[in-house]
Amino acid sequence: MAKKTSKSKTLPIYILNGPNLNLLGHREPEVYGYTTLAEIEKMCAAQAAGHGLSIIFHQSNHEGEIVDQLQEARTSGSAVIINPAGYGHTSIAILDTIQALKIPVIEVHLSNLHKRESYRHLSYVSKGATGIIMGLGAQGYLRAVDAVAQILKVSK
């Protein structure tokens, strides 16, 4: 009888980015930093690989597309890291989808929302998130990858 040698591979971490994050590095760099989204993707892939994990990285300016990506993560991902950008402050649809997930969700913001305008102090996404990282710039994404790796290790 053939011996089963295949190791069960952890599903990828979905790293989702909302509107205007495609402009990172150019958009208000004094607030969001000089690191581009392409650089953040590379850094996250390397960080995840260090934990033996892989990523799927998306950016969209469209709310429904982010809902679709979250629904895909529901069946094809091990965890979600999401910077919902402006939609965090407005989108109950994105919160609803997150609440339908049974995998860890880490919310990331480059800036510290609580140091900013009062309309940024509320994030609907936070209500559905496992944890939140904000104010650490691009490094926040890497800390989120570390957090996911730790959560997945503990829950194995």
Ligand code: DQA
């Ligand atoms: C952001 C903060 C949001 O308020 C803003 O709309 C963004 C970026 C951040 O990463 O700091 O687009 O999510």
